[in-house]
Amino acid sequence: MPIFKKEFLGYFRSPVGYVILAVFHIMVIGLALYSGYYSRNEASLNSLFRPLPWILIVFIPAVGMRLWAEEKRSGSIELLFTLPISPRTAVVAKFLAALAFIGIGLCLTFSLAMTTGYLGNPDWGVIFSGYIGAMLTASAFLSITAVCSALTKNQVIAFVISVMICLFATLMGSDWLAQFLGSSAPTALLDFLRLLSFEQHFASMSKGLIDISALSFYLVLTLACLGINMIVIER
Amino acid sequence: MPRGAFAFPFPRKPNTWDPTPGTQNKMVTVDRLVKDYGTLRAVDGVSFTINKGDILGFLGPNGAGKSTTMKMITGFLTPTSGTATVDGFDVAKDPIEVKKRIGYLPESSAAYPEMTVVEFLTYVAEARGIADKDELNSRLADVIVKCHLDSVKYRAIENLSKGYRQRVGVAQAIIHDPQVLILDEPTDGLDPNQKHEVRKLIQAMSADKAIILSTHILEEVEAICNRVIIIDQGKVLVDETPAAFKARKPGATIDEVFRELTNKTVLA
Ligand SMILES: Nc1ncnc2c1ncn2[C@@H]1O[C@H](COP(=O)(O)OP(=O)(O)O)[C@@H](O)[C@H]1O
Ligand SMILES: [Mg+2]
Numbered sequence: 001m002p003i004f005k006k007e008f009l010g011y012f013r014s015p016v017g018y019v020i021l022a023v024f025h026i027m028v029i030g031l032a033l034y035s036g037y038y039s040r041n042e043a044s045l046n047s048l049f050r051p052l053p054w055i056l057i058v059f060i061p062a063v064g065m066r067l068w069a070e071e072k073r074s075g076s077i078e079l080l081f082t083l084p085i086s087p088r089t090a091v092v093a094k095f096l097a098a099l100a101f102i103g104i105g106l107c108l109t110f111s112l113a114m115t116t117g118y119l120g121n122p123d124w125g126v127i128f129s130g131y132i133g134a135m136l137t138a139s140a141f142l143s144i145t146a147v148c149s150a151l152t153k154n155q156v157i158a159f160v161i162s163v164m165i166c167l168f169a170t171l172m173g174s175d176w177l178a179q180f181l182g183s184s185a186p187t188a189l190l191d192f193l194r195l196l197s198f199e200q201h202f203a204s205m206s207k208g209l210i211d212i213s214a215l216s217f218y219l220v221l222t223l224a225c226l227g228i229n230m231i232v233i234e235r
Numbered sequence: 236m237p238r239g240a241f242a243f244p245f246p247r248k249p250n251t252w253d254p255t256p257g258t259q260n261k262m263v264t265v266d267r268l269v270k271d272y273g274t275l276r277a278v279d280g281v282s283f284t285i286n287k288g289d290i291l292g293f294l295g296p297n298g299a300g301k302s303t304t305m306k307m308i309t310g311f312l313t314p315t316s317g318t319a320t321v322d323g324f325d326v327a328k329d330p331i332e333v334k335k336r337i338g339y340l341p342e343s344s345a346a347y348p349e350m351t352v353v354e355f356l357t358y359v360a361e362a363r364g365i366a367d368k369d370e371l372n373s374r375l376a377d378v379i380v381k382c383h384l385d386s387v388k389y390r391a392i393e394n395l396s397k398g399y400r401q402r403v404g405v406a407q408a409i410i411h412d413p414q415v416l417i418l419d420e421p422t423d424g425l426d427p428n429q430k431h432e433v434r435k436l437i438q439a440m441s442a443d444k445a446i447i448l449s450t451h452i453l454e455e456v457e458a459i460c461n462r463v464i465i466i467d468q469g470k471v472l473v474d475e476t477p478a479a480f481k482a483r484k485p486g487a488t489i490d491e492v493f494r495e496l497t498n499k500t501v502l503a
Contacts, residue, residue: 002361006347013349075343079407082309082341083362084334 007097061162064145073153136218143225260287262445268317279469292460293449300469301449338408342419348393378406397424418448
């Protein structure tokens with residue numbers, strides 16, 4: 001609990017946290033407008049949710065890159081692990097603190113939901129499941145970032161590698177890749193890739209479908225990465 | 236978090252049955268500790284015990300393995316072989332119990348630079364399970380006085396001078412009034428007055444604690460330690476009182492004895 005508090009408040013002790021939030025917010029609004037939020041005349045947040053995974057690919061690693069890398073670089077990790085706290089507690093507390101910060105970022109996008117509610121009559125259930133999907137995607141990306149951060153002293157390296165992994169995991173099942181591979185790949189392979197793809201799972205959630213396979217995909221991935229995080233940290 | 240809510244209600248005191256007189260006070264036992272970094276053996280079979288009231292000076296040239304040994308006692312590093320026991324608890328088996336009993340000043344005197352002194356000390360106190368608001372405030376006030384931090388307590392740590400940062404590190408190490416204090420070069424980077432202050436502080440606390448401090452300042456050992464261990468290339472060369480150490484070569488300074496000892500092993 002003290003670690004959660006320290007990490008969470010840490011985002012607001014320097015301008016970095018505010019900058020990350022601001023950039024995230026600008027990207028969300030910008031892309032929503034770009035993809036025709038007003039012109040489309042539909043009361044839904046599709047224009048928010050469709051580009052969201054792509055924004056998260058950058059936003060989440062930016063939030064999570066410092067989690068462990070900074071402690072290793074400054075040597076404060078010695079302090080952390082001579083406190084009477086188990087590595088499991090430390091891993092979970094740091095993860096939750098970063099997730100709470102991301103939650104704030106996502107809450108900021110409520111402004112879009114509000115506007116939608118004001119202008120039309122959206123399906124709030126769909127919007128709700130879209131936000132659940134966003135949070136789940138965020139946890140999975142964040143747990144990947146946490147592992148990368150634990151592997152290096154350098155925040156920038158942690159950032160770049162996590163962006164690459166998240167990007168790869170999202171691209172894997174995209175229609176774009178399917179078209180690209182086209183006839184050369186067996187459909188079974190494409191189906192398998194889709195199963196592992198963030199975009200597909202997120203797309204179904206943002207349409208209001210909370211299906212078990214998507215849910216368990218996110219949870220298993222997040223827990224697995226947190227487990228790896230613990231192993232990496234204990235060396 | 237209700238720390239220790241499920242703990243056994245009686246403190247475990249594995250040493251109380253020990254019939255040998257004096258061993259009740261045995262706080263730290265280090266038994267044949269070895270640490271390899273790849274092919275480099277940084278610590279090579281170090282053994283010693285220290286009792287309550289002892290101030291052990293851990294001496295040796297740079298790279299001798301002092302910090303590595305200390306990190307193994309604190310549970311930060313896992314030994315390649317050997318054991319370290321604090322108040323009867325084996326670091327490898329009960330790391331949490333050991334960590335509760337130790338206050339540790341890392342060599343880097345690391346902290347979180349954006350935090351203010353008070354924020355940082357509060358964090359450490361809370362993480363050490365001091366949840367009660369009144370107790371926390373009194374501990375905080377206590378270490379701030381002891382370490383002379385009052386004038387900088389609301390300043391961010393990154394803006395402090397090396398001397399103040401070092402004292403923040405000491406404050407953090409003693410905030411839970413630990414039974415064992417492990418200080419890695421506590422007077423490093425301080426000016427002579429500050430050095431004197433820190434030594435006085437260490438001495439004042441020593442009665443009910445076991446203290447290990449590393450240094451390469453020999454006069455420091457003479458001034459405050461009642462035990463001296465000299466370590467070179469990971470091996471213990473000397474384990475005796477400062478007086479006995481100095482008496483090895485009558486008329487010579489403690490510096491000269493040290494140089495002779497450590498040089499011999501380099502040439503051998
Ligand atoms: N993380 C590490 N990886 C590899 N070698 C290390 C590491 N830490 C220390 N060493 C080596 O171990 C030896 C002992 O280091 P250390 O315990 O820091 O010595 P001291 O504190 O006595 O100056 C040195 O040769 C040092 O280079
Ligand atoms: Mg050292």
